[in-house]
Amino acid sequence: MPENVVYDVVGVGFGPANLSLAVALTEHADDLTSLFLDRAPSMSWHGGMLLPGAKMQVAFLKDLATFRNPVSRFSFVAYLHDTGRLAQFVNNRDFFTTRRDFHAYLDWAEAGLADQVRRGVTVTGIEPTGNGDSMRVLMEGANGTDSTEARNVVISTGLVPKMPPGIAEDQYVWHSSRFLDNYRAVRGPLRRVGVAGAGQSAAELVRYLYDHLPDAEIFAFVPSYGYSVADSTPFANRVFDPQGMDDFYSAPAQTKSAIWQYHKNTNYSVVDDGVIRDLYQRAYDEETSGRDRLHFHTMARVESAKRMADDTRVTVYSMLSDSSYELDLDVLICATGYDPMDPAKLLGGMDGCLARDEEGRYRVRRDHRLVTASESACGVYLQGGTEHTHGLSASLLSNIAIRSGEIADSVAAAKRARR
Numbered sequence: 317m318p319e320n321v322v323y324d325v326v327g328v329g330f331g332p333a334n335l336s337l338a339v340a341l342t343e344h345a346d347d348l349t350s351l352f353l354d355r356a357p358s359m360s361w362h363g364g365m366l367l368p369g370a371k372m373q374v375a376f377l378k379d380l381a382t383f384r385n386p387v388s389r390f391s392f393v394a395y396l397h398d399t400g401r402l403a404q405f406v407n408n409r410d411f412f413t414t415r416r417d418f419h420a421y422l423d424w425a426e427a428g429l430a431d432q433v434r435r436g437v438t439v440t441g442i443e444p445t446g447n448g449d450s451m452r453v454l455m456e457g458a459n460g461t462d463s464t465e466a467r468n469v470v471i472s473t474g475l476v477p478k479m480p481p482g483i484a485e486d487q488y489v490w491h492s493s494r495f496l497d498n499y500r501a502v503r504g505p506l507r508r509v510g511v512a513g514a515g516q517s518a519a520e521l522v523r524y525l526y527d528h529l530p531d532a533e534i535f536a537f538v539p540s541y542g543y544s545v546a547d548s549t550p551f552a553n554r555v556f557d558p559q560g561m562d563d564f565y566s567a568p569a570q571t572k573s574a575i576w577q578y579h580k581n582t583n584y585s586v587v588d589d590g591v592i593r594d595l596y597q598r599a600y601d602e603e604t605s606g607r608d609r610l611h612f613h614t615m616a617r618v619e620s621a622k623r624m625a626d627d628t629r630v631t632v633y634s635m636l637s638d639s640s641y642e643l644d645l646d647v648l649i650c651a652t653g654y655d656p657m658d659p660a661k662l663l664g665g666m667d668g669c670l671a672r673d674e675e676g677r678y679r680v681r682r683d684h685r686l687v688t689a690s691e692s693a694c695g696v697y698l699q700g701g702t703e704h705t706h707g708l709s710a711s712l713l714s715n716i717a718i719r720s721g722e723i724a725d726s727v728a729a730a731k732r733a734r735r
């Protein structure tokens with residue numbers, strides 16, 4: 317790490333959100349220095365769920381840059397052009413590319429910004445330096461501990477996998493986020509596999525396992541009566557527009573809560589129409605063919621899992637019978653969702669400087685900067701973890717280009733003010 321350098325921006329995490337910020341800083345009219353740190357050795361955008369054929373849930377134009385700068389050299393269209401696939405992509409007439417193609421786009425964009433990125437380092441804390449003008453970012457990597465200094469830190473460490481209470485991950489109980497790594501490491505055949513959940517991850521996994529394990533029984537533990545469709549109709553989709561973020565931010569608390577209630581079915585515990593139909597078709601085909609290896613346990617929640625000899629014994633609570641039953645499986649996959657990004661652990665050393673609301677959540681300015689208890693020249697910004705202030709798009713890709721532009725503008729304005 318170069319000594320005596322104080323970066324204008326140090327980014328913690330280098331997933332799509334901070335990659336988009338790196339693009340915004342590179343394209344900014346002001347000269348802003350930056351360094352991005354990520355614990356992963358290479359881009360791994362939800363690599364554990366990079367299933368073949370899985371589609372994006374956002375239109376390709378909501379890429380790293382286009383909504384902020386439609387002529388950016390880091391747009392998805394520029395990537396297609398650069399890789400010689402623009403015509404083929406357009407022939408397909410599909411706004412929603414595969415997750416694998418989007419991942420290749422992220423790799424391509426990162427390659428153009430490699431000098432701003434340091435990988436293989438985990439950020440462990442952020443502390444004030446004491447001079448009031450900068451912060452120290454602490455990190456650990458293969459070569460031990462290190463640190464760097466920044467005037468602004470932008471935290472974007474991503475969603476946090478959530479297991480059902482009382483169930484821990486082990487060799488035979490996996491969270492969906494680590495599915496592919498675990499699946500590839502399995503020794504011996506899988507004959508009975510369970511998937512808990514009724515969101516997009518669960519539905520994609522049930523379809524994948526059913527198709528890839530032709531001799532296995534697949535058990536889906538679905539808490540509702542059936543999978544519900546993700547509302548991606550045009551009026552509902554406006555909740556993800558930049559204007560939707562503005563409206564949410566300025567709305568009173570009860571309106572924020574109403575927006576969540578009305579529109580959480582755009583994203584949470586819901587499944588794309590195509591995947592639901594694929595699953596239904598498989599279930600129907602089983603009836604006509606007389607095969608019976610796809611089992612939907614509806615109104616059912618997984619309560620516990622424990623290893624018994626060669627099996628994982630799962631206890632399932634059925635809301636239909638108001639009783640629990642046990643089932644022996646080879647593997648249980650908990651596609652039970654995520655908690656929002658939580659920067660509190662990283663910000664422990666700054667805690668006294670940061671303002672919180674009456675529910676103990678960070679106060680966040682419209683420009684995504686945390687409110688400080690007193691006037692401060694240093695800025696901590698969040699990309700993610702701002703669902704309570706900026707709404708449903710906080711953890712999604714929909715607004716990353718705009719949000720990154722807003723952060724870059726805010727950092728530049730503060731730098732000019734300092735001068």
Ligand code: FDA
Nearest residue numbers: 329331332333354355362365372373438439473474712713
């Ligand atoms: P992301 O999680 O992508 O990146 C965080 C980065 O921080 C990681 O690279 C991690 O290694 C790093 N990191 C974490 N802690 C660190 C530390 N202490 N030190 C250093 N580095 C650290 N949304 C959407 O709009 N459209 C979509 O199609 C999808 N698809 C999708 C698929 C799946 C399977 C999931 C689980 C989620 C989605 N999402 C989504 C939502 C998802 O949150 C979004 O796509 C982005 O991943 C958000 O980007 P971020 O950069 O904020 O987080």
Ligand code: NAP
Nearest residue numbers: 371373480512513514515516517539584585617618652653
């Ligand atoms: P999710 O939408 O939060 O769904 C979690 C599911 O688990 C819910 O149905 C929940 O039911 C259920 N659940 C919780 N505890 C349970 C238990 N004990 N037993 C059985 N079920 C239980 O999570 P997700 O599906 O992982 O999706 C998270 C995000 O990733 C979303 O934004 C999604 O769009 C995205 N994603 C995208 C793709 C893609 O782009 N192709 C793929 C996967 C995921 P309750 O709601 O009743 O608690």
